[in-house]
Amino acid sequence: MATFIIMLGPPGAGKGTQAKILAESLELVHVSTGELFRALKSQDTDFAREVLAIMARGELVPDDVTVRMVKERIAKPDCENGAIFDGFPRTIAQADALAGMLAADFSDEIDVVLQIQVTEDEIVRRITGRAVESKAAGNPVREDDTPEGARKRYQVYLESTEPLIDYYQERDKIVEVDGMRAIEDITPDLCDEIRARVGSK
Ligand code: AMP
Numbered sequence: 001m002a003t004f005i006i007m008l009g010p011p012g013a014g015k016g017t018q019a020k021i022l023a024e025s026l027e028l029v030h031v032s033t034g035e036l037f038r039a040l041k042s043q044d045t046d047f048a049r050e051v052l053a054i055m056a057r058g059e060l061v062p063d064d065v066t067v068r069m070v071k072e073r074i075a076k077p078d079c080e081n082g083a084i085f086d087g088f089p090r091t092i093a094q095a096d097a098l099a100g101m102l103a104a105d106f107s108d109e110i111d112v113v114l115q116i117q118v119t120e121d122e123i124v125r126r127i128t129g130r131a132v133e134s135k136a137a138g139n140p141v142r143e144d145d146t147p148e149g150a151r152k153r154y155q156v157y158l159e160s161t162e163p164l165i166d167y168y169q170e171r172d173k174i175v176e177v178d179g180m181r182a183i184e185d186i187t188p189d190l191c192d193e194i195r196a197r198v199g200s201k
Contacts, residue, residue: 003082009116011153012123019086033088056143058152067097112197113168116179
C-alpha cells in the first residue's frame, strides 16, 4: 500500500518546507504543483507563458491543467510508494479528481491531510521576508512574493481552498497543526500524526 499525504494551508504556512523534510524522512516523493508550474519558465511556449502569467497575478491555474500535471507526475515510477502533495489540491474539483486518480491508479486513498494553521499577518510577513532573503542570497525572487501578491493569494486561498477543510473533515482526514511555531518544533508533531494514521495500514 502506498502512502498519500496532503499539506493544506495558506500560502506561506510552511507547507513546502515541511513537505521537503517529511518526503526525505519517509522516502516519499514531494509533489509541489507550484514547483511543477515554475519549471515551465524554461519552456518557450504559449502554454508556459499563459500559466506563468496566471501565477504572476496570484490566480489559480485551471483545474484541468493542474490535474493533468499531477496525474502525469504520480504516474512516474518513483511515486510507487506514495507522495506528499504540497499546494494541491487547491479546489474541491481538484480534490475530487485526486480521489478518482488514487482510486483508479493505486486502488488507494489519501491517508491524512495535515492542515497547517497560520494567521494572515504572519503569512504576509513570511512571504515578504522570503523575498528579501532570496534576494540577499542572490537567488531568484518569486514574482508573486510581494505584499500585494501575498494578500491576493491569501484571498484566493480563502475563496477556493479553505472549503477543503470541511471537505476533508467530512471524510475524517484532517489533522490540525499549529503552524505559528519554529520549523523544527512543527516537524515532530507532523511525524507523530502521520505515524498514527499510516502506521495501522
Ligand atoms: P505555490 O508554490 O504552491 O505557492 O504556488 C504558486 C502558484 O502556482 C499559485 O499561486 C498558483 O498560481 C499556481 N498553483 C500552484 N498549485 C496550484 C493548484 N493546485 N491549482 C491551481 N494553481 C496552482
